[in-house]
Amino acid sequence: RKANLNAADMSGANLAEANLTGARLSRANLSGTNLSDADLSSTDFRKTDLRAADLSRANLSGANFSGVDLEDVFLDEAILAGANLSEAFLYGVDLSEKNLNDVNLSGAILTNAALRGTLLLNANLSSANLHGATLISADLSGADLTGALLYGTARDDWKINGVKCDYIFWDSEMKNRTPQNRPFRLEEFEELYTHSPTFEYYFEHGFTPFDAFVMAKEVQRIRAKHPEFELNLDSFHSRGRPHAVFTVIDKEYAEQALRQITFAYETKIKVLEGQKEELDKFVDKLISKEQMGFHYQGGNVNNIYNVEVGKGNVPIMNGQAQIGSVNYYDYSSNAELISEITKLIEEVVTDLDNKQEALDNLQIVVEELKKEKRDKDKLLRFWERVKGVSVEVAKSTAVQTMTKIIMKVLGL
DSSP states (O other): OOOBOTTOBOTTOBOTTOBOTTOBOTTOBOTTOBOTTOBOTTOBOTTOBOTTOBOTTOBOTTOBOTTOBOTTOBOTTOBOTTOBOTTOBOTTOBOTTOBOTTOBOTTOBOTTOBOTTOBOTTOBOTTOBOTTOBOTTOBOTTOBOTTOBOTTOBOTTOBOTTOBOSOEEOSTTSOSEESSSSOOOTTHHHHHHSSOOEEEEEOTTOOOHHHHHHHHHHHHHHHHHOGGGOOEEEEEEOSSSOEEEEEOSSGGGHHHHHHHHHHHHHHHHHHHHHHHHHHHHHHHHHHHOSSEEEEEETTEEEEEESOOOOTTOOOEETTEEOTTOOOTTSGGGHHHHHHHHHHHHHHHOSSOTTHHHHHHHHHHHHHHHHSSSOOHHHHHHHHHHHHHHHHHHHTTSOHHHHHHHHHHHTTO
8 A cells, every 4th residue: 555645744754775766745745865875766845845855766757846945855866767856846956867767747847857878869948047057968869848948058979869849949048939920840959959950160261279269259258148149169270271169059040140240350450450459569578588577567568678577677668657567587486486376377278188298388488488598499489388278278267367468378
């Protein structure tokens, strides 16, 4: 006989490994209850208080969680296949790698949920709110996505073979359905969204890290202005005909996004062209001068030639005091410089695969700068490495921060 525990107060109880198959627990208070390893298959949890309950490794297959708040529930290794999670509150819940095949998630709140690698074959996600959810490598084959909100989702390598979908929402407020006035044709959703649509912008006048910084900054502005594009700067390619590759949520946005990128980038680069040339001149001056000091402030770089700058000295150039310049003939400040550069790299280049290599290169160049006679070829080789690192991180870093790193690396 199935246990009738409707409205029972079992808060804080230890029911680990209990057999409650098919039990009626509607409106029960199970807050803080330990139900780990319990058999709760086909159990009715509707309107149940499960705050901070532990359902780790529990068998929840076929259980009814319709409308239940599961945000603070421990679900590690729980079995959920075939469960009813319709209209459940799963905000930010980590369901990565779980088997949610045949689960009913219609109308569920899955905002910011982690569904990386999750099996959702034939799941019902109709009208589900997946705003900001991670669906990377998730398998939604055969799932129903009609009316679901997919704004801000991460969908790299997701599988959507045979998805059922009449329409979808890509805007956060769910005001504009796609398609607007018709349902998706058979297999149309799969054809459109298996891979994000891509397009390219070509740098017709050459490509340097400076171009990468400006492009990244302008893309950030366009993303803020047009979140519906879900515009991403995917990669830079400097070989052959230099170009940047972008993705958008829907191919209908590609042309409009390209127009905005072209206008914003080319307008900005014209304004900043003088700074770009000045930065290039920096490199030549760095490797050719025996004694140099540099000061960087407000986007302008001023150089001081053959001037010895010691503690307390404030060299004057063009009638302005240049405070904080470094005298590279007096190398006592190099330890501080190394520390400052390393800190910048550690703060910014957090996801770079070759971060240690970049740090090693920084040490090499500073050691070279200590010498009275510098190895021009070595500094040039290092500069090429810096450019490579800069391009990799430019996609996610503000222009000013990356410019500051290059300035510090070169002793500017």
